[in-house]
Amino acid sequence: MNKPSDNPGNNPAQEKSTEYLFSEITMDLTWNTDVGETMTGFFKRLKTERCLYGMRCSECQRVYLPPRPVCGDCWLEMNEWVALGNQGTIVGKTVCHYKILDSLTGEPRKTPFVLGLIQIDGAHTTLNHFVEAPDPALVSIGDRVEIVFRDALQGNVGDIVHFQWLGPQAKPGQRDE
Amino acid sequence: MARPVAIVGTGQTRHCKARPDVHQGELIQEAVKIALLDADLSWEDIDAIVLTNMELFEGRALPELWCGEFAGGLGKPVMKVATGGTSGTSGAIAGLMQAASGVFDTVLVVGWEKHSEGSTQTGMSLTDPAWDRHIASGAIGNFALSISQYVAERGVTEEQAAMVAVKARRNGALNPNTHLKDAGITVEKVLASPMLAEPVHLLDMCPQSDGAAALVIVGGDKTARYKNPAWFWGSATRHDQPYIGDHDQRMVKMRTLRSAAQEVYRKVGISNPFKEIDIAEIYEPVSYAELAWYEALGFCKEGDAGKLIESGATQIGGELPVNPSGGVLCANPVGATGVIRVAEAVKQLHRKAGDYQVDGARRALVTGYGVYAWSDVMFFSAEQP
Numbered sequence: 001m002n003k004p005s006d007n008p009g010n011n012p013a014q015e016k017s018t019e020y021l022f023s024e025i026t027m028d029l030t031w032n033t034d035v036g037e038t039m040t041g042f043f044k045r046l047k048t049e050r051c052l053y054g055m056r057c058s059e060c061q062r063v064y065l066p067p068r069p070v071c072g073d074c075w076l077e078m079n080e081w082v083a084l085g086n087q088g089t090i091v092g093k094t095v096c097h098y099k100i101l102d103s104l105t106g107e108p109r110k111t112p113f114v115l116g117l118i119q120i121d122g123a124h125t126t127l128n129h130f131v132e133a134p135d136p137a138l139v140s141i142g143d144r145v146e147i148v149f150r151d152a153l154q155g156n157v158g159d160i161v162h163f164q165w166l167g168p169q170a171k172p173g174q175r176d177e
Numbered sequence: 178m179a180r181p182v183a184i185v186g187t188g189q190t191r192h193c194k195a196r197p198d199v200h201q202g203e204l205i206q207e208a209v210k211i212a213l214l215d216a217d218l219s220w221e222d223i224d225a226i227v228l229t230n231m232e233l234f235e236g237r238a239l240p241e242l243w244c245g246e247f248a249g250g251l252g253k254p255v256m257k258v259a260t261g262g263t264s265g266t267s268g269a270i271a272g273l274m275q276a277a278s279g280v281f282d283t284v285l286v287v288g289w290e291k292h293s294e295g296s297t298q299t300g301m302s303l304t305d306p307a308w309d310r311h312i313a314s315g316a317i318g319n320f321a322l323s324i325s326q327y328v329a330e331r332g333v334t335e336e337q338a339a340m341v342a343v344k345a346r347r348n349g350a351l352n353p354n355t356h357l358k359d360a361g362i363t364v365e366k367v368l369a370s371p372m373l374a375e376p377v378h379l380l381d382m383c384p385q386s387d388g389a390a391a392l393v394i395v396g397g398d399k400t401a402r403y404k405n406p407a408w409f410w411g412s413a414t415r416h417d418q419p420y421i422g423d424h425d426q427r428m429v430k431m432r433t434l435r436s437a438a439q440e441v442y443r444k445v446g447i448s449n450p451f452k453e454i455d456i457a458e459i460y461e462p463v464s465y466a467e468l469a470w471y472e473a474l475g476f477c478k479e480g481d482a483g484k485l486i487e488s489g490a491t492q493i494g495g496e497l498p499v500n501p502s503g504g505v506l507c508a509n510p511v512g513a514t515g516v517i518r519v520a521e522a523v524k525q526l527h528r529k530a531g532d533y534q535v536d537g538a539r540r541a542l543v544t545g546y547g548v549y550a551w552s553d554v555m556f557f558s559a560e561q562p
Contacts, residue, residue, distance in 0.1 A: 020197045022294075027236075035307040064423070066308045072418045094321030096374040100298070115374070117322040117422070126422035128322060129312055141329050157308055 047155035085121030092117030133165035183406030186216025192388030195293035202247035212391035229268035230512035265515020266545030266553035276396035288516035289389035321374035339367035349503025388510035433552035460546035
């Protein structure tokens with residue numbers, strides 16, 4: 001609740017005409033969302049092959065991660081699975097200083113932490129993820145990262161724990177020297 | 178459009194951090210009463226009602242059931258539009274189209290949100306549970322990632338972004354309805370505010386607000402009695418692919434907004450938006466977004482947004498005032514925010530904007546924004562189409 005902590009709520013002892021009541025409800029519920037045919041195939045491949053797969057559009061050749069059965073741009077059905085690399089490039093980066101809850105533990109994540117917009121090798125789309133680096137200030141757009149999978153894969157998106165920073169990408173021209 | 182339609186009344190609550198004194202229905206009742214008074218109409222004059230609200234923020238399902246009667250909806254057709262940040266503009270477009278079709282003569286559009294009742298970050302994070310929910314960082318982290326690309330591409334500075342926040346809060350200080358107001362704000366103060374996610378400072382972001390806004394739309398013969406209706410000339414809506422990572426260089430390219438703006442300019446005959454629009458009310462949830470939207474809307478050349486804010490042209494008194502009301506950076510009750518953009522543009526054409534009235538405002542542009550994947554663009558004029 002975002003209500004002020006001194007709000008009397010439904011405490012009649014503090015009842016005043018200028019203080020209003022509210023109903024507080026905490027819900028602990030479970031949802032079971034079907035991931036669908038395509039993502040079932042994606043997670044089964046992830047679990048057995050330790051590899052992410054994208055879906056390629058036969059028209060525009062764009063490779064989508066996460067895979068899906070339709071290319072929105074071309075209004076075409078897709079069915080070509082493409083194995084992606086286990087590394088990628090940072091195309092957007094921020095260092096977060098505000099508290100957000102870790103969805104796995106329910107505890108606030110320790111700050112500061114690095115959030116990256118990552119393009120995995122072989123995919124045209126990007127994804128947000130946590131980047132582990134010795135110092136957040138070292139991480140820049142263009143740097144290379146590697147997927148860190150959890151040891152015992154479960155076949156869900158939590159198998160990607162974070163991305164490990166590998167250091168700056170070789171600058172153009174340096175690679176040939 | 179089948180027939181001309183205009184907005185003839187607007188009403189807003191005083192948007193603020195929390196309104197514990199009213200429930201959602203009582204909140205919208207305030208805005209509706211002011212809008213009806215403004216249009217010189219009463220409850221029985223309304224033929225149909227469009228509600229706009231993002232109910233997952235309050236965690237109360239079916240707001241059209243709980244709140245319809247507080248908008249005078251009993252015995253009338255009531256529908257709800259909920260498309261994220263564009264809810265309010267999409268709801269306004271729906272209401273305008275209903276009146277333009279001739280099915281209804283007088284339509285009421287009401288948007289609202291009470292962020293104080295729920296958990297906004299949770300609402301923002303309810304993305305695909307199979308793919309991106311476990312790494313959801315809410316709006317701020319996503320904005321910061323997009324902004325890092327925009328900054329890398331365009332070279333805009335933290336100071337230029339802070340100038341947007343300064344313009345907004347100084348304008349907001351002139352607007353009795355808005356939430357954040359600071360006549361004395363400076364670029365230094367924005368840059369000294371806490372860093373949330375680099376390069377976004379606290380004062381670069383919009384607030385979470387409680388508030389409601391209403392519009393009265395009339396078509397056909399009903400427009401005759403009004404002296405200066407705000408005529409609706411056209412709109413365009415674009416939806417895009419679902420995952421935020423689907424949009425290449427999303428803030429730089431912003432293809433939904435760019436494409437919708439081009440369609441509207443073509444429909445209404447605008448070739449130089451910067452010269453031909455008198456005032457714009459655009460959906461800028463973060464300072465950097467206003468700079469990126471200047472480019473997407475063609476207010477300046479690609480890469481010149483930083484220069485445009487520095488020039489002062491988008492301030493009140495400038496060549497194209499943008500968000501003279503203070504904009505989303507001053508008040509963001511999400512389901513109402515798009516309605517507020519329309520209401521503020523209309524107030525300028527009605528010459529009822531008080532201390533932030535733009536002299537000679539006759540042609541107004543409005544935009545709505547929802548996580549890059551949705552954009553609405555609307556155009557209003559004092560002149561009848």
